[in-house]
Amino acid sequence: MSLQSDAVFQKIIDGLKDNEAKAKAVNGVFLYKITKDGKVAKEWTLDCKNAKAYEGPAQGIKVDTTLTVADEDMVDIALGKLNPQAAFMKGKLKIAGNIMLTQKLAPLLKTDAKL
Amino acid sequence: MVQSEIWRSKPILWRIGFRAAIYSIIIRALCNTVVKPIASITTDKQLRSISTSNTMSFRPLVEGDCGGVNPLMQLGGQFTRDVAHKDEGYVQRHFERAARPEEQLINEFLGQVTAPPQSFQMDTLLQEMRDINIHGNPQQQMHSQQAEQWGQDFARGLATALPNKMIHMQAQQQDLQHAQEFFDEPLISSQNFRSLPPLRQPLMPIAAGQQQDPFFDSAMETIITDNLPQAAQGESLDDWISDYQRSTEQKEQTAANFNEKFWERLQDEWQKLADENEHPWLSEYNDNMDAYKEYEFAEGNPMSDVENPFEKGKEYLAKGDIPSAVLCFEVAAKKQPDRAEVWQLLGTSQTENEMDPQAIAALKRAYDLQPDNQQVLMALAACYTNEGLQNNAVRMLCNWLAVHPKYQHLVAAHPELQAEGTSLASSLIGPSKLRDLQQIYLEAVRQHPSEVDAEVQDALGVLYNLSGEFDKAVDCYHSALQVDPQNAKTWNRLGASLANGSRSVEAVEAYQQALQLQPGFIRVRYNVGVCCMNLKAYKEAVEHLLTALTMQAHTNAARELPNAAMAATFRGQNQMSESIWSTLKMVISLMGRSDLQSHVSDRNLAALNEAFKD
Numbered sequence: 001m002s003l004q005s006d007a008v009f010q011k012i013i014d015g016l017k018d019n020e021a022k023a024k025a026v027n028g029v030f031l032y033k034i035t036k037d038g039k040v041a042k043e044w045t046l047d048c049k050n051a052k053a054y055e056g057p058a059q060g061i062k063v064d065t066t067l068t069v070a071d072e073d074m075v076d077i078a079l080g081k082l083n084p085q086a087a088f089m090k091g092k093l094k095i096a097g098n099i100m101l102t103q104k105l106a107p108l109l110k111t112d113a114k115l
Numbered sequence: 116m117v118q119s120e121i122w123r124s125k126p127i128l129w130r131i132g133f134r135a136a137i138y139s140i141i142i143r144a145l146c147n148t149v150v151k152p153i154a155s156i157t158t159d160k161q162l163r164s165i166s167t168s169n170t171m172s173f174r175p176l177v178e179g180d181c182g183g184v185n186p187l188m189q190l191g192g193q194f195t196r197d198v199a200h201k202d203e204g205y206v207q208r209h210f211e212r213a214a215r216p217e218e219q220l221i222n223e224f225l226g227q228v229t230a231p232p233q234s235f236q237m238d239t240l241l242q243e244m245r246d247i248n249i250h251g252n253p254q255q256q257m258h259s260q261q262a263e264q265w266g267q268d269f270a271r272g273l274a275t276a277l278p279n280k281m282i283h284m285q286a287q288q289q290d291l292q293h294a295q296e297f298f299d300e301p302l303i304s305s306q307n308f309r310s311l312p313p314l315r316q317p318l319m320p321i322a323a324g325q326q327q328d329p330f331f332d333s334a335m336e337t338i339i340t341d342n343l344p345q346a347a348q349g350e351s352l353d354d355w356i357s358d359y360q361r362s363t364e365q366k367e368q369t370a371a372n373f374n375e376k377f378w379e380r381l382q383d384e385w386q387k388l389a390d391e392n393e394h395p396w397l398s399e400y401n402d403n404m405d406a407y408k409e410y411e412f413a414e415g416n417p418m419s420d421v422e423n424p425f426e427k428g429k430e431y432l433a434k435g436d437i438p439s440a441v442l443c444f445e446v447a448a449k450k451q452p453d454r455a456e457v458w459q460l461l462g463t464s465q466t467e468n469e470m471d472p473q474a475i476a477a478l479k480r481a482y483d484l485q486p487d488n489q490q491v492l493m494a495l496a497a498c499y500t501n502e503g504l505q506n507n508a509v510r511m512l513c514n515w516l517a518v519h520p521k522y523q524h525l526v527a528a529h530p531e532l533q534a535e536g537t538s539l540a541s542s543l544i545g546p547s548k549l550r551d552l553q554q555i556y557l558e559a560v561r562q563h564p565s566e567v568d569a570e571v572q573d574a575l576g577v578l579y580n581l582s583g584e585f586d587k588a589v590d591c592y593h594s595a596l597q598v599d600p601q602n603a604k605t606w607n608r609l610g611a612s613l614a615n616g617s618r619s620v621e622a623v624e625a626y627q628q629a630l631q632l633q634p635g636f637i638r639v640r641y642n643v644g645v646c647c648m649n650l651k652a653y654k655e656a657v658e659h660l661l662t663a664l665t666m667q668a669h670t671n672a673a674r675e676l677p678n679a680a681m682a683a684t685f686r687g688q689n690q691m692s693e694s695i696w697s698t699l700k701m702v703i704s705l706m707g708r709s710d711l712q713s714h715v716s717d718r719n720l721a722a723l724n725e726a727f728k729d
Contacts, residue, residue, distance in 0.1 A: 011700060011701040111701070112645075115500055
C-alpha cells in the first residue's frame with residue numbers, strides 16, 4: 001500500500017544520508033505510526049543515533065518517542081503547512097515518550113526556503 | 116314631572132355607567148395585552164443591550180491601548196455572546212460557528228507564541244526588567260493615569276445616582292482586600308496583567324443603565340469600593356498602586372532569578388559532561404564542524420587551462436551565469452589558494468548556486484585569511500542559518516558588528532557577547548544571546564533613524580529568521596529594499612522570510628522580482644520550486660527544479676570553451692545541488708509518479724526533462 005507520506009520518509013532517508021552529523025545531533029529514535037482512515041497503516045522508524053530510517057518497527061534499539069499521525073497530516077507537516085505544535089494541540093498528532101526530542105526533529109522534516 | 120325626568124334619566128345613567136364599566140374592562144384587557152409585552156420587551160432589550168454592551172465593552176479592552184491582544188479575552192467574548200440569549204430559548208446558531216473555529220482559536224493562540232527555543236515568557240520578563248531599569252517604571256505612569264480615569268468615570272457614574280447600590284456597600288477594607296486578592300492571583304507575565312485593570316474601566320458606563328443583573332452587582336461593588344478610597348482619601352489608592360507594583364516587581368525578580376539560575380545550572384551540567392568523558396554530542400559537534408572544512412573541487416574542470424580564471428569568473432558573474440563562474444573560481448582558487456577574494460567570490464557564488472555546504476567551506480577559507488571581511492561574515496551567517504547552526508550564525512553576526520567602523524562601540528559595550536567557548540552545542544543557544552544581539556542591532560538602527568542602513572537591516576533580518584520571527588524579518592527586508600530595490604539577493608531573502616513564515620503566495624511575488632533582476636539566480640529558482648510544492652502545485656515545482664538543475668549541469672562555460680575534448684567529457688554531475696535533487700525526489704513522490712523514481716535515483720536529468728517536456 002502506498003501512502004502519500006512515503007515521499008516524506010524517502011526524503012528523510014536521503015536527508016539523513018547527507019546530513020549524518022545533524023541527525024546524530026538530534027540523538028533520538030522515533031517511531032512513526034502513520035494512520036489511514038483511522039487505522040495504523042504503516043510504521044516508520046527514524047533512528048537518528050545511527051542516521052538511518054526504515055519502514056517497520058524499530059530493530060534492535062529502544063524507541064524514545066512514538067508519534068501517531070494521519071497520512072495527510074504527515075505530508076502537511078513536512079510541507080510546513082501544519083505546525084507540529086498546532087497539530088499536537090488539535091489532537092491530530094499524538095506523541096508518547098520524550099516530547100522534547102520532537103522539537104529538535106522539526107527542522108529536519110521541513111523543507112525550508114533558503115536565505 | 117321631575118319624577119318622570121328622573122325616571123328617564125336613570126336608564127341613561129345606568130347606560131352611561133354600564134358603558135363606562137364595559138369600556139374600563141376593555142381598556143384593562145387591552146392594557147394587559149399591550150402594556151405587559153411592552154414592559155417585558157423593554158427588559159429584554161435591556162438584557163440584550165447589556166449583553167451586547169457586555170461584549171462590546173470587551174472590545175476596547177482588546178483593541179485598545181492596553182498591552183496587546185489578550186487571547187483569553189477573545190475567548191471570553193465568544194462565550195458571553197453565546198450565553199446571552201439562552202434564557203429566551205433562542206437557539207444560538209452562532210455557537211456552532213464558534214465551535215468550528217476552535218482551530219482558528221488555536222491558531223490565533225499559537226500565532227502569539229514565539230518559536231519554541233525562545234518561548235520563555237521569563238525571557239520577556241528579563242527584558243522588561245532591563246527596560247524598567249533603563250526607562251524608569253512605566254507601570255507607575257500608567258497607573259496614575261488609570262487612577263484619574265477611574266475617578267472621572269466614577270464621578271460620572273455618581274451623577275446618574277445609584278442610591279440602592281450604595282446600600283450593598285460593605286466595609287471598605289473588606290472589599291479593598293477582595294480587590295487586592297483579585298490582583299494577587301498567580302501571574303505569569305505582567306503583559307497579560309496590564310490588560311486586567313482596564314477591565315474594570317469600561318464596566319463603569321454600563322452601571323449608568325438600570326438593571327438587575329447580579330453579575331454586575333458584584334462587579335459594581337468592587338469598582339465602586341475601589342473608587343471610594345479615591346473620593347474619600349486619595350492616599351490609600353496610591354498605596355494600593357505601589358503595593359501592586361512592588362508585588363509584580365518581586366514576581367518578575369524571582370522569575371528572572373530563576374531563569375538565570377536555571378541556565379547556569381544547565382551550563383554547569385554540560386561543562387561537567389564535557390570534562391568527564393567524551394560525550395557523544397560533543398564529538399559529533401566537532402565532526403560536524405569539520406564536515407565543512409574541505410572544499411571539494413570539481414573533477415575534470417573544463418576551465419582548468421583558462422588564462423586568468425578569476426577575471427573570467429567575474430565576467431560570468433556579471434552576465435548572470437553562476438555555475439560557469441563557480442567553475443572559473445574553483446580553478447582560480449586552486450591556483451592561488453592564498454587570495455582571500457578568490458575564496459570569497461567562490462563562496463558567495465556557491466550560495467547563489469544553492470550549494471551551501473561548499474559555500475561554507477569556501478567562505479571559511481576566506482575567513483581564515485581575512486577575519487574582518489564584512490561580506491564574508493554576512494554570507495557565512497546566512498549559510499549557517501540555512502543549515503540550522505544557530506550559534507555559529509550568531510557569532511558571525513556579532514563579529515560583523517564588531518568590525519564595522521560605525522557600530523563597533525555598541526559591541527564594545529556588551530562584552531558578554533564576545534565570550535566564546537561557554538556554549539557547547541551549536542544548534543542550541545541560550546535564548547538571551549540571540550535576544551541581546553537583536554537588541555544591539557536595533558540600537559544600531561536607532562542610531563540613524565532617518566536613513567536606512569541596508570546591511571544592518573539585512574543582518575537583522577537574518578537574526579529574525581533565526582528566532583523564527585519571520586514577520587519582523589519581512590519588515591527588515593522591505594526597509595532594505597527601499598534603499599536598493601534592484602538587489603536580487605535582498606528580494607530572495609524577502610521571499611525566503613515570507614515562505615518560512617507560511618506566506619507562500621507573497622513569497623512567489625518576491626521571487627519573481629528576484630528572477631527578473633537575475634534570471635540565472637539558481638537559489639531563487641530552487642526556492643520557487645519549494646514554494647510551488649508547499650502550495651501543492653507539483654507540476655510547476657518540478658519544472659522549476661528541473662530548470663535549475665539543467666542550468667547547473669550544462670554550463671555555458673563548458674560549451675564556449677576552445678578545448679572541445681575536455682568540454683565533452685565534463686559531465687557536470689557534481690555541479691548539481693544535493694538539496695535540489697532531494698526536493699525533486701519528494702515532489703515526484705508526492706505527484707505519485709513512481710515510474711520516474713528510477714530516473715531520479717540515477718540522476719538522469721535528460722530522461723526527466725524528456726518526461727516533462729510538455
